[in-house]
Amino acid sequence: MKQVLIIDDAATVRMYHRQILEEAGFGVDEAINGIEAIEKILSKKYELLVVDVNMPKMNGYAFLQEIRSKAEVYQAPAIMVSTEAEERDRQAALQAGANFYLVKPTKPGELSSAARLLTGSAS
Amino acid sequence: MPVKFTRTKAEFSGECTVEEAETIFEWLRKTPKGELHLAGVTHFHAAILQTLMITQNKISAMPRDSFAAECMRQVRSA
Amino acid sequence: MNPLLQQFLSEGRDFIEQIGQKLLILEETPNNEAVVGELFRFVHTLKGNSGLFDLPILTRVVHAAEDLLDRVRDHELTVTSELTDDLLSAMDFVVQLLDEIEDGGTIPDTYLPDATKLVDRLRSLLPERDVHEDEEGAEETMPAPTDWSWLSRLTEEQRVQALAQTPADQAIWALFYLPEPQCFFKGEDPLLLLKHVPGLAGFSIRAAQPWSPLDELDIYTANLAIDALSMADRAELDEHLRYVPEQIAVYQLPRFALAVPTGDASEVPGVYADFFDRARDCLGRSDMDGLRVAVDAMLDMINPTLWMASALRWCLCLQDMGFDTSVLAFHLEATADHKIPDWFLFNRTQSASLNAPDKQAAPIAVEDPKLPAGTLSDMELALWDRIFETQRQFLAIPSASAQWGGRLASVYNTLTGLLRAKGDVQALAALEDAAETSEQEKSFAPLLEFLDGYGPIAVCNDEPLAIVAEETVVPMVVELAAERQIRQDRRAGEGAIESTRRAAEVSADKAVRTLKVPQEKVDRLMDLIGEMVVAKNALPYLAARAEDVFGSRELGREIKSQYAIINRIAEEMQDGIMQVRMLPVDAIFQRFPRLVRDVAKQLGKKVRLVIEGEDTEADKNIIESLGDPMIHILRNSLDHGIEMPEVRAADGKAEEGRLSVRASQEGDRVLIEIEDDGKGIDPAVIKRKAFEKGLIDEQRLDTISDADAVQLVFAAGFSTAETVSNLSGRGVGMDVVRSSLEKVGGQVRLTSEKGKGTKIILSLPLSMSVSNVMMVDIGGQNFGVPIDVVVETVRIKQSDIHIFKQRRTAVLRGRIVPLYSTDELLASHNPPKPNADGEYAVLVARVHGETVGIVVDGFAQTIDVILKPLEGALAGLAGFAGSALLGDGSVLLVLNIKELI
Known part of the structure; x- marks a missing residue:
């Protein structure tokens, strides 16, 4: 089973994304901020990261930059999820190291399909 | 000095830089009847072009430089 | 109840509780940035959560509160007790809504009027946005104009020539340049930039805004809007314009867009109606010769300076250039209406194949044979394209060298996923090659080429004008230390480390002895030696204990001499490891x-x-x-x-x-x-x-x-x-x-x-690892102060301290120096005590270029420490630069004087 890490400070959003991804056949772990996420990534391989922007301690941008500069970890595709729909927010996400951007609230079909496509899973 | 002023005429030559804009602007305001002789201009800074856009002084000779001439055509034909 | 909704309710209540507490803290200390940040995040997250459910009333109220806090965060709004009241009552309202959801699963519409009133109230507190927004907007990529009528300001000759010079299958680059108002002060001359635009084929200059009256006019405020045509290719243009990307939009014009009639608009009564009927008839039958004869005849009859004559000449020109009947018909109908044809509109309604037929064909040919039909739904295919295109944009963004490899790998993994999902095994091999070449050449170019070869070529119109700063990637290169001892002093170690650039130049023989080491490994060594330095500092304490507690001077001396050796080795090791991290500027x-x-x-x-x-x-x-x-x-x-x-x-x-x-x-x-x-x-x-x-x-x-x-x-x-x-x-x-x-x-x-x-x-x-700090005594506890901010230590008599503008000051070397006492800086309750002579110990520091005095209880020695940032619950604590472990095992907090004052 392919493993996904959801990084979000909002428990409700984590649960929502977990439901969608589990239904799509992924194994799901959660982290509540970038620091916790890095610890998890260092000890386990994830095939996909679903990253929130605004989090305490280490936000999504800083987390992505940190991960992208770590040569020893698997560079999993990352989807950044944010409530902001503006182009510059999308650009900022790519700049930080996200490979795709989805606007919150994410549509269940969109998130599950994107997850499958990014991890090369058949639907 | 790339711009020579007399009571009735301002003669531009060479490259007119941003530093001259203020002087030119003052002269144009004080001398609405003064004519502009632009034949010798090789380039004017955008700030200079702006001053020429807003004042309506008569142009007695257009720049020989084709780019400068085209700029004048653009700003004075509208 | 649905567990997700339950989660939302319980998290929501937590948030509201937190929001209430933070608001009260803010009322006391309105400028507490950290609290403002947290508060905003709670409200923002609450709004995000509510968006997962169909709860529009709740979302609206929370959204209004978020907008207000956003302004507080931007310093456009100060927290007053009035604002606090309003936000608190909004949160009370939200609690009521949560109760309703808990009881009945939904929010009754009866709450709508109250919600509307509340939202209006909150909105009324929003300050008007001022110019800041515009400035922010200017940073974004300039949108391409949707009105192409500026072309009529070019002469007909300029446009005919540009049209003739552009090959039939290509579009023409146009740029819209709106110099920012302050650009003259940055040394920019928009006209100079325009003059040297490569392939410049005509331009228009207008005032961007109506001019202010002469008396109020600032001629140093740029107020120009410039449009231009260029025959150069995109790369040349981007290169030329790279310093002002946020002021310029570069976009493509289809060739036919140049056909804009100009001239004297006066009418020649009665002559045109028959002509248009005849021309329409010819076009309907695709009788191009007939159309030509009709146009020629008309042109003979009217004055060439007329607008109509210009329109007819364009009609001939479009025919000559081989445009199809749809273009000719659009032009003809606009002419019949005496209007400038809106080519932008026309272009949008037409398929892109009109101006770039060859580019369209390619991707279809590539994609067709490989697609195991039906694997992906239409929706998935659309998403696939979006993700694919995103990787191209991702690669176009300049990145820091540290992240370069990770970014490359993430794109590679993403594309691998995409191709697998499509079942395109063949492309996977090509992708691997491209990624490998990218890795070797340290350039995204090979991967971008792969993308270009695979997918449809992006329409450049809306692509941001990103300048890829080719940053050289500088991984650490360490010479294999086989023959060299690590123990060497800094002088002898010079030249041991070489930048990659130099490494590339050395002979193959030498290259063999060069190791690439991930930075993490060197950092680990650095951490270890840091611990070593601290651990060895325990030995002098041990020596003192041997003497004082166990009464053995001899053992004490022996420990000291061993310490000297370990100390030397540790220092040299530290030096050696630091050398590994050294790069030439x-x-x-x-x-x-x-x-x-x-x-x-x-x-x-x-x-x-x-x-x-x-x-x-x-x-x-x-x-x-x-x-x-x-x-x-x-x-x-x-x-x-x-x-x-x-x-x-x-x-x-x-x-x-x-x-x-x-x-x-x-x-x-x-x-x-x-x-x-x-x-x-x-x-x-x-x-x-x-x-x-x-x-x-x-x-x-x-x-x-x-x-x-x-x-x-x-x-x-x-x-x-x-x-x-x-x-x-x-x-x-x-x-x-x-x-x-x-x-x-x-x-x-x-x-x-x-x-x-x-x-x-x-x-x-030279290096960041070791800091020299001065220890000071504050309330019986030692604190560290980085030595580089310390100017001197002095003792000042109580009688020499004067109150000036509610601040204690003292005169030092002829200057008035403000004094801060540590109890006010650290919010402790122990004001510094003078010594027996009634003198205060004052640490004189330089902060933001100013000299300040900090009154402490006493001074101790200076020491070298390895400074670690505060972690865990203390991480957010302002005023501390970090902590350091001392030789006796105690922890020293190091103050950040700049943050404290």
Whole structure:
């Protein structure tokens, strides 16, 4: 089973994304901020990261930059999820190291399909 | 000095830089009847072009430089 | 109840509780940034959560509260008790809504009127957005215009010529340039830039806004809107325009868009109606010869200066160029209506194949055979394309060297996933090759080529004009230490480390003995030696205990002599490891010649760049942190320092300006001097500007010395024309230069002489790992203060301390120095105590260029420590630079004086 890490400070959003991804056949772990996420990534391989922007301690941008500069970890595709729909927010996400951007609230079909496509899973 | 002023005429030559804009602007305001002789201009800074856009002084000779001439055509034909 | 909704309710209640608490804290301390940030995040997250459910009433109320807090965060709104009341009552309302959801699963519509009233109330507190928004907007990519009527301002000849010169299968590049109002002050000349646009084939210049009345007009505010046509290719254009990307939109015009009639609009009554009927008839039958005959006949009849004549000539021209009947018909109908054809509209309604038929065909051919039909749904295919395209944009973004490899790998993994999902095994192999080549060449180009070859070519219109700064990637290269002992002093170690650039030049034989080591491994060594240094510091304590407690002087001496050996080895080890991290400053400097040349050329200035001491070495992190600040300083010198050649000549200077960059090592610091011989900084101007911006008060305005005044350029908020943007890496102010250098323990000084030039000196530590701190006694506890802020330690008699403007001050060396006591800085209840002679211990420190005194209880020794940032629950604590472990196992908190004051 392919493993996904959801990084979000909002428990409700984590649960929502977990439901969608589990239904799509992924194994799901959660982290509540970038620091916790890095610890998890260092000890386990994830095939996909679903990253929130605004989090305490280490936000999504800083987390992505940190991960992208770590040569020893698997560079999993990352989807950044944010409530902001503006182009510059999308650009900022790519700049930080996200490979795709989805606007919150994410549509269940969109998130599950994107997850499958990014991890090369058949639907 | 790339711009020579007399009571009735301002003669531009060479490259007119941003530093001259203020002087030119003052002269144009004080001398609405003064004519502009632009034949010798090789380039004017955008700030200079702006001053020429807003004042309506008569142009007695257009720049020989084709780019400068085209700029004048653009700003004075509208 | 649905578990997700339950989760939402319980988390929501938590948030509201937190929001309530934070609001109350804010009411007490309205400027507490950390609390504002947290508060905003709670409300923001609550809004995000509510968006997962269909709860529009709740979402609206929370959204209104979020907007208000957003303004508070931006300092546009201050927290007053009135604002607090309103936000609290909004949260009470939200609690009611949550109760309703808990009871009945939904929010009754009866809440709607109250919600509307509440939202209106909150909105009414929003301050009007002022110009800031516009400035922010200017940072974004300029949208391409949707009105192409400016083309009519070009002459007909210019357009006919451009049309004739463009091959039938290509579009023409156009640019829309809106110089920002303050651009003249940045040394930009929009006309100069326009004049040298490659392949310039015509342009239009207009006033961007109506002019203000002459008396109020500021001629140094740019107010121009420029459109231009270029025959050059996109790459050339981008290269030319790369310094002003946020002011320019580059977009493609289909060739037919040039067909815009111009001329005298007066009518020739009665002659046209028959003509249009006949022309329509010919077009309907695709009788091109017939159309031509009709147009020719009409042209013979009317005055060539007429608008109608121009329209007819364009009709012929479009025919000559082989455009199909849809284009001709659109042109004809617009002409019949006496209107300029809206080619933008026409182009949008037509398929893209009209202007780029060959580009369209390619991707279809590529995709067809490989697609195992039906694997992906239409929706998935659309998403697939979006993700694919995103990778292209991702690669176009400049990235820091540290992240380069990770970014490459993430794109590779993403594309692998995409291709697998499509079942395209063949492309997977090509992808692997491309990624490998990218890795080897340290360039995204091969991967981008793969993308271009695979997918449809992106329509460039809406693509941002990103400039890919080709940053050289500088991985650490360590010479295999087989023959060399690690134990060598810094002198002997010179040359042991080479930048990759040099490594590439050495012979293959030598290359074999060069190891690439991931930075993490070296960092681990660094951490270990740090612990070692601390551990060895326990030995002197042990020696003292052997003497004092166990009464054995001999053992004490022996421990001390062993300590001396371990100490020496540890120091040398530390040195050796630090050497591994050292890079020559050249790693950064090598970018400068190109930068200076390009910028100087663009500004029309003559500049000679002199670089000295480029082999001076410093820690990799230090070197990397130098790049952006130095580029900013150099740009500043070029923009504002060095004058135009003719100005220089008039001032009796050489036409060619001189910009020198010198690096040298001085003790344990690296000094970098950037000096220009330009016009210097006028202290009077700086003073006035600083006063206008409220950075200094009237009293200071009168007393500040010229040397101090020029330092004000480093003050936060001094530079306004340039807005800070971390993401784009452009347009930072000098305050950002200073703060980014300070982060790595650096300092900036500026000296300038009006008319003679400016010199900026950066002083940075050689390495970041060891800090020298002074220990001070505060309330019976030791604290560390980084030695580089300490000026001196003095004792001041109580009677010499005066209250001045509610602040205690003392006169030191002829200057009035404000005194801060540690109990107010650390919010403790133990005011510093004077010694038996009634004297206070005062630590004199330099903070933000000012001298301040800090009253403490006493001083202790200075020591070297390995400073670690505070972690866990303490991480957010302001006022501390970090903690350090002492030899006796105790922890020393190191103060950050700058944050405390």
